[in-house]
Amino acid sequence: MAGSGQRKTTLRITALGNSYTKLLTSYAISNLSTGVLIVALPLLATSITRHPLSISGLTAAAGLPWLLVGPLSGAIADRVNRRRAMALAEFGRAAIVGLGALFVLGGGKSLLVLYLVMILIGIGETLFDPIGLAMVPTLVKPSGMDTANSLLYGTQTLGQRFAGPALGGWLFGLAVWAPLGIDALTFLMSGLVVLMLPRTPSHTESEWTVAGLSADIMEGVRWVWGDRPLRAFLLGTATIHFSTAAGTSVLVLVAQDRFRLSGTGFGLILGGLAGGYFIGYLVAPSVVSRFPRAKLCVASVLGAGCGFLLVAVSGVALLAGLGLAVVGFLAAQLEIVSITYRQMGVPDRVRGRVMAGFLFVGHGSIPIGAVFGGTVATLTDVSYSYVAAAVAIAAIAPFLWRALKDADLDAGSAGTRSEGRGPA
CATH class of the missing domain: 1.20.1250.20 (MFS general substrate transporter like domains)
Structure with a gap:
């Protein structure tokens, strides 16, 4: 096999x-x-x-x-x-x-x-x-x-x-x-x-000055802001990273205080998240081909919220690891739909800026989420950090649905989306 x-x-x-x-x-x-x-x-x-x-x-x-x-x-x-x-x-x-x-x-x-x-x-x-x-x-x-x-x-x-x-x-x-x-x-x-x-062309259209680079960056911002699905996917990226950081920032306390685990046990629970992502990415092509992409994105954030709730209420370490694996698996489905839309819906000359912008927002959400998770745990209990993460990620489901339900998200027909378009 x-x-x-x-x-x-x-x-x-x-x-x-x-x-x-x-x-x-x-x-x-x-x-x-x-x-x-x-x-x-x-x-x-x-x-x-x-x-x-x-x-x-x-x-x-x-x-x-x-x-x-x-x-x-x-x-x-x-x-x-x-x-x-x-x-x-x-x-x-x-x-x-x-x-x-x-x-x-x-x-x-x-x-x-x-x-x-x-x-x-x-x-x-x-x-x-x-x-x-x-x-x-x-x-x-x-x-x-x-x-x-x-x-x-x-x-x-x-x-x-x-x-x-x-x-x-x-x-x-x-x-x-x-x-x-x-x-x-x-x-x-x-x-x-x-x-x-293969060799790739450059797309230099303005001078290598601060003003020229700033104008290029703003063009990338306008491309994202002017496209409703891109805005929705950007929100999804930020919320996934924010919520995951809010949970993992206090996971060591859950492992030690609730489950009485050693460092190895903590690593195994945290590995559940990475394992979920890895398996999710491997099977994503089959998953996204079987379900409408807008519905899959909404189901992914709702399911990820349930995964965080499982960690919050679980009294067994194995179930907590399973909850994080569910989060990783479903977040991977949303990520694949999102990245394919970005690649096929944005013209090549501005694609690098859009990609970097999403990575900037994703990475920037991590420290904010970590501080948020630690603050919630300090004021209440570590379990509520996962409840807050679940609420945050599930709360974007209505916005995702409104933005994506009528959008053309299919990879096979996405190649012409950027033709004739410009930044809003």
């Missing part, structure tokens, strides 16, 4: 074309590298300090680039040769972690250096991720978009949340510099694979 499933996945990838396979390979290598850093840098930090705020600052540093330069990266993505920009981002990240490896190998210990590495790696991500997503419609036929996106997101989840962290921990056990050293090679490999992609 396992061999049969693997053959089916291989056939799905092959059917999407050689160019897409190269993009997917680059994504897999890059996200594996990022997953290694997610574990390796905090482990390095603990060899310098045990102060919780100093160590947690690495997580904040990872998200900071999206808030500071995310929209700017989107504007740049629509101005330059995308293949070259993706490759340069990977080569830059290879150089950064390579220098970091030499610093650690030489006995250097500095939290400031670790913060700097995390921030610079994040800046590269703000270019690599939206450009890669923007390139998919140029490599894949409309009928294959859902499958292409599900494989990209599934690969990202596997690399950043499973394989990468496991590899990073193992490499750190071999030598403290090894995770950074290996990452230098893998980021380099990812960039070389990107250079094998």
